[in-house]
Amino acid sequence: xxxKAIEVINLVKKYGQLAAVNDISFDVGQGxxxxxxxxxxxxxxxxxxxxxxxxxxxxxxAAVSGFDVVHQQRQVRESIGLVFQDPSLDEKLSGIQNLxxxxxxxxxxxxxxxxRIEQVLNMVELWxxxxxxxxxxxxxxxRRLELxxxxxxxxxxxxxxxxxxxxxxxxxxxxxxxxxxxxxREGTTIFLTTHYMxxxxxxxxxxxxxxGKIVAIDTPTKLKEMVGKDIITIRTDxxxxxxxxxxxxxxxxxxxxxxxxxxxxxxxxEFLPAFIKEFNTEILSISLRRPSLDDVFLKLxxxxxxxxxxxxxxxxxxKRFGRNMGH
Amino acid sequence: xxxxxxxxxxxxxxxxxxxxDRMRMMGAITMPLLFLFIFGSGLSASMGLNNTAINYIDxxxxxxxxxxxxxxxxxxxxxxxxDKEFGFxxxxxxxxxxxxxxxxxxxxxxxxxxxxxxxxxxxxxxIIGVDFSVITVLKLLPLxxxxxxxxxxxGILLATRMKSMxxxxxxxxxxxxxxxxxxxxxxxxxxxxxxxxxxxxVNPASYGVAPIREVVLGKDxxxxxxxxxxxHTMTLWENVAIVAVFGVVMIALAMWSxxxxx
Numbered sequence: 122x123x124x125k126a127i128e129v130i131n132l133v134k135k136y137g138q139l140a141a142v143n144d145i146s147f148d149v150g151q152g153x154x155x156x157x158x159x160x161x162x163x164x165x166x167x168x169x170x171x172x173x174x175x176x177x178x179x180x181x182x183a184a185v186s187g188f189d190v191v192h193q194q195r196q197v198r199e200s201i202g203l204v205f206q207d208p209s210l211d212e213k214l215s216g217i218q219n220l221x222x223x224x225x226x227x228x229x230x231x232x233x234x235x236x237r238i239e240q241v242l243n244m245v246e247l248w249x250x251x252x253x254x255x256x257x258x259x260x261x262x263x264r265r266l267e268l269x270x271x272x273x274x275x276x277x278x279x280x281x282x283x284x285x286x287x288x289x290x291x292x293x294x295x296x297x298x299x300x301x302x303x304x305x306r307e308g309t310t311i312f313l314t315t316h317y318m319x320x321x322x323x324x325x326x327x328x329x330x331x332x333g334k335i336v337a338i339d340t341p342t343k344l345k346e347m348v349g350k351d352i353i354t355i356r357t358d359x360x361x362x363x364x365x366x367x368x369x370x371x372x373x374x375x376x377x378x379x380x381x382x383x384x385x386x387x388x389x390x391e392f393l394p395a396f397i398k399e400f401n402t403e404i405l406s407i408s409l410r411r412p413s414l415d416d417v418f419l420k421l422x423x424x425x426x427x428x429x430x431x432x433x434x435x436x437x438x439x440k441r442f443g444r445n446m447g448h
Numbered sequence: 449x450x451x452x453x454x455x456x457x458x459x460x461x462x463x464x465x466x467x468x469d470r471m472r473m474m475g476a477i478t479m480p481l482l483f484l485f486i487f488g489s490g491l492s493a494s495m496g497l498n499n500t501a502i503n504y505i506d507x508x509x510x511x512x513x514x515x516x517x518x519x520x521x522x523x524x525x526x527x528x529x530x531d532k533e534f535g536f537x538x539x540x541x542x543x544x545x546x547x548x549x550x551x552x553x554x555x556x557x558x559x560x561x562x563x564x565x566x567x568x569x570x571x572x573x574x575i576i577g578v579d580f581s582v583i584t585v586l587k588l589l590p591l592x593x594x595x596x597x598x599x600x601x602x603g604i605l606l607a608t609r610m611k612s613m614x615x616x617x618x619x620x621x622x623x624x625x626x627x628x629x630x631x632x633x634x635x636x637x638x639x640x641x642x643x644x645x646x647x648x649x650v651n652p653a654s655y656g657v658a659p660i661r662e663v664v665l666g667k668d669x670x671x672x673x674x675x676x677x678x679x680h681t682m683t684l685w686e687n688v689a690i691v692a693v694f695g696v697v698m699i700a701l702a703m704w705s706x707x708x709x710x
Contacts, residue, residue, distance in 0.1 A: 173542055198544035209535040213465050225457035226543040228450050270539075 156324030202276030351389030458553025511633030524558020525607030598695030
C-alpha cells in the first residue's frame with residue numbers, strides 16, 4: 122500500500138444494470154505515467170471519478186496515495202490534482218483569479234501562494250495573459266490554465282482525463298512536454314486517459330480498457346510485442362484467390378478489409394522480396410508496417426478503437442450527451 | 449479553519465462575479481420600482497387602509513424593500529446552476545473541503561448580493577416622500593440580511609436539485625409570484641377570506657416583510673398591520689424567530705442536498 126500511488130482491487134461501478142467499470146484491478150507506482158486507453162464509454166472517466174472521490178464504487182477497493190477513496194475522501198482530495206475532460210474554469214474571472222480561488226480552497230499557504238501561481242502560469246506560458254478573462258482564451262490556453270491549476274497545490278498524483286481532446290497537434294505536443302517535464306522534475310505520478318494511440322505510447326505503462334474491463338496492462342513496447350508480427354497489406358486483382366494462395370502456401374490467416382487483404386508475418390522485411398517473386402496472383406499494391414497499439418487493441422478486443430460501441434456504453438454516452446446539452 | 453477559508457473564497461468569488469456583472473442589478477430593481485411607482489401612485493387614491501392615517505405608498509414601501517431582497521435572494525440559486533452548467537462546480541466538489549462549507553459559501557454569497565438592490569431601493573424613499581433615517585437603515589440591515597439568508601438557502605437548496613437553467617427559472621417564477629403577493633407587500637394580512645388567510649400565514653415571506661414594515665413605520669403606526677397567528681399578535685422578535693427557524697431548516701437541507709448529489 123505504501124509505495125503505490127494508486128491501488129485498485131476488483132473495482133466495480135454499476136449504473137442500474139450496466140457495469141460501467143466491471144471488476145478491474147491495477148496499481149500505479151510512484152512517479153509513473155500510467156495511461157488508460159480505450160474507446161469512449163469504456164469506463165475511463167468512471168474510473169477517474171471513483172479515484173477522485175466524485176463517485177462511489179459499487180464494490181471493490183481503491184486507494185490513492187495510500188488513502189481509501191471512500192473512507193478517507195479528504196486525504197485523497199488533498200493529495201490529487203485533476204484536469205477534467207469537460208471545461209471547469211470560471212470564464213467570467215481572469216486566469217489568475219481562477220488560480221487564486223484554487224489556491225485558497227486547497228489551502229496553499231499564503232506565503233508561497235503568489236510564488237506558486239507565478240510558477241505554474243510561467244510553466245504553461247500564460248503569465249502574460251494572467252489578467253485577461255478566461256472567455257478571451259483559446260481552447261488550448263484554457264486547457265493549459267486547467268493544467269496549471271491542477272498542479273498549483275503540488276499534488277502527489279495528477280489525473281488527466283483526455284487532456285488533449287479537441288486540441289490542435291501543436292498544443293497537444295506542448296501539453297505533453299509539460300506532462301513529461303513534470304514527471305522528471307517533480308516526480309509526480311500521472312494517471313491519464315486517452316483514446317489517442319500515439320499519446321498512449323508516451324506513457325510508461327498502459328492499461329487497455331474495453332467495455333469496463335481491463336484486457337491488458339503493460340509497457341507500450343511489450344504490448345506491441347504481443348502482436349509481434351509485422352502487418353502486411355496487399356491489394357490484388359482477385360482477393361479471394363490471393364487469400365486462398367496465402368493460406369495454402371504460407372499457412373497464414375488473412376483478413377479482408379476494404380478491398381485489401383491483411384496478414385501478419387514475423388520478419389516481414391525479409392519475407393516480402395521472396396513473397397512478391399513467387400506469388401501467382403497479380404499484386405496491385407503492397408505495404409508493410411510495424412505493429413501499433415491500434416493492432417494490439419484490435420487483437421485484444423476484436424474491434425477497432427475508433428468505432429463507437431453501441432452496446433454497453435450507451436448509458437455513458439447518453440450521460441455525456443446530456444452534459445454537453447447543459448446538464 | 450480550512451472550511452472557513454472555503455466559505456470565504458466561495459463567497460468572495462460570487463461577489464467578484466456579481467461585481468463584474470453589476471448591470472445585472474438593473475433587472476433586480478426594475479420590477480420593484482415599477483410596482484412602487486405604478487401601484488403606489490395608482491392605488492394610493494382609492495386605497496383606504498382600515499381607517500388608519502397611513503398613505504398606501506408608506507404602507508407599501510417597506511414591503512417593496514422586502515420584495516426586492518426576496519426576489520434577488522431566491523434567484524441567487526442561479527449562480528449554482530451556472531456553476532453546474534459550466535462545469536465549475538466539479539472544481540469545487542473535488543476540493544478537500546466539506547460540502548457544508550460549499551453550501552454555506554453559496555448561501556452567504558447569494559444573501560450578500562441580495563442586500564444590494566434592497567439598499568438601492570431605499571434611495572427612492574425621499575423621492576416618494578417616505579421618512580427614512582440612517583438609524584432606520586442600520587436597523588433594517590440585519591432584518592434584511594436574515595430574510596436574504598433564509599430565502600437564499602431555499603434558492604440554493606432548489607438549485608442543488610435542478611439540472612438545467614430553464615427548469616430552475618421556471619420553478620423560481622412559480623414560487624416567486626405567490627410568495628410576493630401573499631406576503632403582505634401589497635395589502636395588509638387582515639380580514640382576508642379563510643383560504644387566502646391560510647396561504648399568507650404559511651408563507652415564510654410574510655414574517656420577513658412584517659418586521660421591516662415595523663421598523664420603517666414605527667411600532668405604533670404598523671400595529672394595525674401586524675400578523676395574527678392563532679389569535680396571537682406576532683411581535684417583531686417572534687417574526688424574526690420564524691424567519692430564522694425557516695432559514696436554519698433550509699440551510700440544513702441545502703447542506704444535506706449538497707452532500708447527496710452525484
